[in-house]
Amino acid sequence: MNIWTDLRDFFFPRLCVACGKRLLKGEEGLCLSCSSSLPYTYIYNKEGNEMEQCFWGRFPIVRASSLFYYTKGGNVARVLYAMKYHNRKRLCVKMGEWLGHALLPSGFFEGIDCLLPVPLFRSRQRERGYNQSELLAQGIARKTHLPLCNNALYRVRNNATQTHKSGYARWQNVQGLFRVTSGADCLKGKHILLVDDVLTTGATLVACADALSTIEGIRISIVTLAWAK
Template identity: 60%
Template sequence: MSIWTDFRELFFPRLCLVCGKKLCLSEDLICFSCLSSLPYTRDLGVPGNEMEMLFWGRFPIERAFALYYYAHGGSVSRILASMKYLGRKDVCFKMGMLLAGRLLDVGFFDKADFLVPVPLHPKRYHKRGYNQSEWLAKGIGEVAGKPVLADALCRLRNNRTQTRKSAFERWINTENLFALAPGSNLLKGKHVVLVDDVLTTGATIEACADVLSEIEGIRISVVTLAWTK
């Protein structure tokens, strides 16, 4: 251990995102105890899983997957909060790597051409300084070897948060929310994976997929870090 590392650990200790305890040198972002106890999904890497079924009849979907189940106030919510509100792009990237690592063995990304993150409105992007879904996609791309296309979609309205909205209200809130952007010219006949941080009713993903479906021959899969089942 270097003198600088000793100094940093003494005065600026690295803390677990979930429990807040000091991390060991071999731990990164989340302690091993919390990492092993996170609510991992089990069989969502299997084609025809229950997350895919959520979108059946809403748009043609190839595959769907989420790494964790989400519960308000739970361990995953603390990870998501650091990704969205605490400026932790490193957390987004790391979680993307973990997510992709889980899917490599089941060939989830084998036929994918691009990773397309769900976009933020420019005002929200400017305020936050980054798009957490884009950095999640970058982490996925690092492991899966797939390019991130962040300019395929644009967000037309800075709509209010979906929190505490009913399923119908969420659908209304996302109507005419997205449009194709210049990067979408690359997607004709391609298989894209839509990337977002958390899936609730699927209204936001459906709104993105509806717009992307205007592109000839496009195929769409979905991956999120968490899912509110």
Template identity: 60%
Template sequence: MEKIFWGRFPIQRASALFYYARGGKVAHILAGMKYYGRQKVCRQMGEMLAHELLLTGFFEGVDYLLPVPLHPDRLRTRGYNQSRLLAEGISEQTGIPVCDGLLCRVRNNQTQTHKSVLERQENTVHLFHLAGDTRMLQGKHVMLVDDVLTTGATLGACADVLADIEGISISIVTLAWTK
């Protein structure tokens, strides 16, 4: 999974708990998390992910968990951010604090579900910005948390913005990965 990001930004580590296959069990779990209000499942999946990866030392040295943010309009419509809830589940198991609000989504971009790799990259240009005092992240190791990794366009756009912070180290964890 780390290879997806090689040459795009310096990455410490990356992992996912499941592989994603259209129509499979993981796809149904993710759909429930995103579109059917299954907030408890989001937290439980975060706890499961952390439980499995804790044994490998995956979270060692990580200072903060940063969930990929939703646009405020989408957050209002959905009522929750599934990545934030995943991060809360991970935090419950690891003790790593969730740092929410410093990374903000600028545009309410269209879903990327049916977009090509190039369309996904174009759809995420200037999608995020930093808000507030980011000095707390200087010299820190942050872990971006998202529900699914497909092409890496969204997480790459987050990392591009974070890379401006002096001395930051970035890792990635997702519930699922479309390989």
């Protein structure tokens, strides 16, 4: 028994980000009941799945997958909100571990050379204190043992939030949003996995892929924690 942990949980109880109930020992971010009710996509490594089809005609990708379906106001939405805005760093890593553990048996990570999280703008990351996609990628790395590459791509500007924009406006909002760094040369001929928290229209991920396409011989796959199908 860890007396300091017990005292912390007594005075500052840990609550489930989905239902608000007090968490038990061993639970992180989500209670067992809410964890077991999350809507899995089960697409994992299915070739030509509907998520991959979102990118057909936009950018050539090797494969794409997501762990959960996203619905407005649902438990997955609450998890994502906590990851982004409530400083739940451990939750970000845990969800990455969950994603990695679920997809690993399907062979989804075979042939991947490194994980590349979608970057935040510098001022946004300083304000938030972390990049949730990078922490998500760290969790995936713990399960897959794939290296992280977080110095090859950067965000040019702090674009306005995509949340309330139409599909067309989202695409306009991300034009020229990312650029590669001089360190991106190490990705020549590599198969990289772009990691983000949620896929909506795919505009941000395609903007990342467009910037990375300047690297000779690069191949790109995509994984997200959630998908707003």
